[in-house]
Every structure is written in structure tokens, then in C-alpha cells.
Amino acid sequence: MILSLALAAVFTVGAAAPAVAMTAASRRRVIATINTTAKRHHLSAANSRALITLAKRESSYNPRARNGSCKGLFQLKTRAPKRRWVNATWNTTVAISYMKRRYGSPAKALRHSYRYGWY
Numbered sequence: 001m002i003l004s005l006a007l008a009a010v011f012t013v014g015a016a017a018p019a020v021a022m023t024a025a026s027r028r029r030v031i032a033t034i035n036t037t038a039k040r041h042h043l044s045a046a047n048s049r050a051l052i053t054l055a056k057r058e059s060s061y062n063p064r065a066r067n068g069s070c071k072g073l074f075q076l077k078t079r080a081p082k083r084r085w086v087n088a089t090w091n092t093t094v095a096i097s098y099m100k101r102r103y104g105s106p107a108k109a110l111r112h113s114y115r116y117g118w119y
Contacts, residue, residue: 024064030061030073030088037092043106050106051092054113063088074098 022030027100031052038048058075059065063086069077072085074095084090099109103119113119 022060027061030055030063033088034073034092037089037096038106041093041096043096047106050110051095054095054106054110054119055092057113063091 013058021092027035033053034040034067035048038051043051055061055073059073061073063073065072065075067075071078073088074091074093076085076098078085078094096106099119103109103112109119
């Protein structure tokens, strides 16, 4: 019984990891997309860096990452079809909107994430 509980805990933690390993080139493209989207939304350099850090913390830059009902780069809860949430530009745009509305900025969302382990 204890062994099966321990194995269940291991597999549950493992489920949060991105399903597919990203290549260095793929990571660079995702980071470039996040930066471009941040510029379109007139975010400061500090807020752009916060977005990149959050994407790394939440999904390891994998737009296809999924953990239960949370999906994409920023692990947002969305009912959008997969073709939307796997799109790095769309996912970043939605994340910026959410972070501004809930925390005031991506930098404040990152601070919350450091403090509580989630945002």
C-alpha cells in the first residue's frame, strides 16, 4: 500500500513536466516570440524578462505543456481549442492580459510565483 502511494506521488509529479523535450532552437524561437509579443504590448524590459522566466518555470518554454486543466507556456486555465493554446503568440497575449488584470504586471506575477509557487 505504501509503495503504491509513493509510486502514485512520483507519477503525479512527473505528469506536470512538459511532454516533449524542446530543442535549443525551439526554445530560442519561443523566447523571441515572447519578446516580440511583449514589445507589441509596450511592456518594459523587466516585464519581458518576467514573462520569459514565468514561461521557463511553468512549461520549460514548451507551448504544448499541459498539467491538468492548465495549458501552454504560462499554464493558463483555458477552454480554447488546442490550435489556440499551443500558439506561443496567442498564449503570451492571453497571459499578459491575465497578469495585468490580476497582478498589475508580469513582474508582479513573477514575484507572486516566487513567493507562493504559483501565480
